[in-house]
Amino acid sequence: MRSFCALLLVFLLLSFTFAQQKLPTESAMNRFLRYVKIDTQSAEDQPASPSTKKQLDLARLLETELKGLGVQDVRISEVGIVYGMVPGNLADNSKVPTIGFIAHMDTSPAVSGENVNAIIHNNYQGGDIVLPNDKTQVITVALNPDLKNLIGDDIITADGTTLLGSDDKSGIAEIMTMIDILKQNPGIKHGNIAIAFTPDEEVGGPMDQFEIEKWGAKFAYTVDGEHLGDISNETWSARTAFVTFRGRSTHPGTAKGIMINSTYAAGDFLARFPEMVPNRPETTAGREGYIHAATATMSEETSTIRILLRNFDINGLAAQEEAVKKVMAETQKKYPNVKIEYKSELGYLNMKEVLKNYPQLTDFAIEASKRAGVTGALRPIRGGTDGARLTTRGLPTPNLFTGGHNFHGKLEFNSRKGLEKSTETLVHLVQIWAEKGGK
Ligand SMILES: [Zn+2]
Numbered sequence: 001m002r003s004f005c006a007l008l009l010v011f012l013l014l015s016f017t018f019a020q021q022k023l024p025t026e027s028a029m030n031r032f033l034r035y036v037k038i039d040t041q042s043a044e045d046q047p048a049s050p051s052t053k054k055q056l057d058l059a060r061l062l063e064t065e066l067k068g069l070g071v072q073d074v075r076i077s078e079v080g081i082v083y084g085m086v087p088g089n090l091a092d093n094s095k096v097p098t099i100g101f102i103a104h105m106d107t108s109p110a111v112s113g114e115n116v117n118a119i120i121h122n123n124y125q126g127g128d129i130v131l132p133n134d135k136t137q138v139i140t141v142a143l144n145p146d147l148k149n150l151i152g153d154d155i156i157t158a159d160g161t162t163l164l165g166s167d168d169k170s171g172i173a174e175i176m177t178m179i180d181i182l183k184q185n186p187g188i189k190h191g192n193i194a195i196a197f198t199p200d201e202e203v204g205g206p207m208d209q210f211e212i213e214k215w216g217a218k219f220a221y222t223v224d225g226e227h228l229g230d231i232s233n234e235t236w237s238a239r240t241a242f243v244t245f246r247g248r249s250t251h252p253g254t255a256k257g258i259m260i261n262s263t264y265a266a267g268d269f270l271a272r273f274p275e276m277v278p279n280r281p282e283t284t285a286g287r288e289g290y291i292h293a294a295t296a297t298m299s300e301e302t303s304t305i306r307i308l309l310r311n312f313d314i315n316g317l318a319a320q321e322e323a324v325k326k327v328m329a330e331t332q333k334k335y336p337n338v339k340i341e342y343k344s345e346l347g348y349l350n351m352k353e354v355l356k357n358y359p360q361l362t363d364f365a366i367e368a369s370k371r372a373g374v375t376g377a378l379r380p381i382r383g384g385t386d387g388a389r390l391t392t393r394g395l396p397t398p399n400l401f402t403g404g405h406n407f408h409g410k411l412e413f414n415s416r417k418g419l420e421k422s423t424e425t426l427v428h429l430v431q432i433w434a435e436k437g438g439k
Pocket residue numbers: 104167168201224
């Protein structure tokens with residue numbers, strides 16, 4: 001009888017534990033599948049913000065859904081940023097800092113995001129995944145060793161003709177589902193939570209117009225990373241260089257002795273890269289920076305090459321600028337009649353310079369991952385984030401994982417577990433801030 005009572009007690013305790021957390025009204029997966037259907041591809045070099053109007057389709061949907069979840073102060077700003085505030089449920093919310101969560105709405109200009117046909121590979125059993133509408137697009141185990149951890153999971157891919165948009169609709173779905181879980185479970189204690197969904201992250205969007213003060217967060221996280229557990233307090237610093245070659249154009253029929261064709265000089269300059277610039281995207285990984293001749297416009301009169309400089313060491317950018325100028329000097333010797341000009345602009349600085357003063361941001365995130373059953377670890381990002389620019393502006397903002405893989409391409413994927421574990425981590429994170437983040 002006594003052992004029966006003990007069993008009953010265990011049973012009651014267990015059912016109490018399981019009953020403790022109510023499910024969200026909608027899974028992160030379902031939300032994700034709805035958001036990826038909306039084409040939000042951004043475009044480079046547009047004067048307006050957002051760079052493409054279609055991003056507002058998602059902004060308006062999110063505005064409605066946030067209001068439906070009871071989020072307060074929901075609005076879309078002039079530049080297309082969706083803001084909102086989830087009020088804390090502590091006896092005194094002013095005792096813990098307001099924490100912000102940010103995800104971006106746009107998808108990369110590199111690959112189409114129109115008519116995304118998300119495919120769910122239920123109960124994945126291993127092996128390469130061939131995308132059905134373009135069989136040359138294959139997610140291989142060789143290049144994606146993470147697949148081995150996803151046996152039994154439901155993997156989500158595009159159909160081979162578009163990107164998926166996991167970057168960053170995963171982040172949006174996870175933040176929305178976190179809000180949903182908090183609403184269903186008032187027993188989960190948290191301080192004020194500021195929410196923002198941004199347009200144009202992929203094209204260096206409107207972070208200068210992000211209303212930091214009005215938004216109210218003291219610290220924030222972008223939810224825009226990849227592998228489960230990857231937490232980043234470090235990006236490289238970014239500068240963009242423009243090398244312009246000025247020749248002389250004239251009608252080709254009467255050009256003898258007059259025309260100076262700038263395209264040859266631009267071509268010569270580029271041809272020197274493999275030898276003179278050893279650190280390029282295709283030759284570097286980890287903490288190595290690179291110099292990347294990315295795009296060019298060419299005509300007889302004027303040719304301009306846009307070059308991306310990336311370096312984890314802030315002082316390294318200056319050395320990279322010198323390296324570009326050395327290549328210019330060689331081309332100048334060969335083409336003395338072409339005028340070669342150099343200019344550059346700063347993109348963002350390595351956020352580690354600021355974040356090293358706030359170790360609790362990543363410590364709490366690692367603890368939250370652990371509570372969600374994920375091994376969290378710090379990993380530098382070989383890319384920029386909205387957080388890097390906000391951190392540069394004074395709002396410390398590291399980056400959290402979303403479970404996604406292969407961003408900006410047709411082989412992009414995420415999984416049910418990826419979305420759920422990331423969501424769970426966010427729910428734990430706001431609790432940890434309430435527990436330990438007091439002033
Ligand atoms: Zn992203």
